[in-house]
Amino acid sequence: MKVTLKxxxxxxVxxxxxxxxxxxxxxSDNGGQKDLALIDRVGNKNKHASTLEHLYYNFYIQGISRACLQELARHRMASYSVKSSRYTxxxxxxxxxxxxxxxTNLTRAQKYLVFTPNESVNIASxxxxxxLREILCANIGNDIAKYAMPESYKTELHWSINARSLQNFLELRTSRQALWEIQKLAHNIYNSLPKEHQFIxxxxxxxxxxxx
Structure with missing residues (x-):
């Protein structure tokens, strides 16, 4: 998994x-401590979180599974441009x-699959x-063949989200109740943010x- 803030x-703003x-x-002190304290007081402490919607972040997310993508897509106040199974x-x-x-084949497969902590699941993947490879080699079209793709198949996307929605994402997805892979993704997203933005x-x- 790799997360790049673009x-x-x-x-x-x-x-x-x-x-x-x-x-x-x-x-205003032109983005100094007064302005930062204002954002924290109004946007966080006083719960006027709509003001945080003026802040947008765009991430390039690589190497997550289709299962993780499904979890991510539940966060609807965001924009997604996802690697196309039709063309790739x-x-x-x-x-x-x-x-x-x-x-050798485990290493080759890992280029395309996200492995879990469970060996039996990984073997099944x-x-x-x-x-899937055999179906494609039989010249079955991608739009039909993709129904055989395992949930562990890797994908990538560009993801844009405002700060208010990102707060909600991080609160839900850093919980131990969340899917293990999206927990990892959430922490990687937080760590990729500029240090001066992390207080939000x-x-x-x-x-x-x-x-x-």
Missing amino acids: HYTPLE CSMAIRTCWQSFEK LKEIKEETSFLPINQ IKALEN FEEKITQPYEKQ
């Missing part, structure tokens, strides 16, 4: 939006067999990957990430 809104409400522009499944068609299951989100981190 773009983000400067904090002064949020502080100036807040100051618009009171016409208190003369109190040819990458499997060009591979040789992933069987028998040995160290590799067999499903081989089934740090209280939403439910639990430290525990590797599984």
Whole structure:
């Protein structure tokens, strides 16, 4: 899994939006400690979280499973541009067999699959990957063949989300009740944020990430 922050809104956009409400522009210190404290007080402590919607973040997320993508897509106040199975499944068609299951083929399969902590599940995923490869080699179209894709199949996307929705995402998905993979994703997203932005989100981190 790899998370890259591609773009983000400067904090002064949020502080100036807040100051618009009171016409208190003369109190701004041009993005200094006064403006940061204003964002924290109004957006977090006073719960006027709509002001945080002026802050947007765009992430390039690579190497998550389709299962994790389904969990991520439940967060509807965001924009998604996802790697297309219609146009990219040819990458499997060009591979040789992933069987028998040995160290070499495990390594090859890991290019396409997210492995879980359970060996039996991982073996089943590799067999499903081989089934998919055989279907594609039989010249079955991608739109039909993709129904045989395992949930562990890796994908990638660009994801844009505002700060208010990102707070909600981090609060829910850093919980130990969340899917283990999206817990990891949530912590990687938080860690990829600029240090000067993390104060907006740090209280939403439910639990430290525990590797599984």
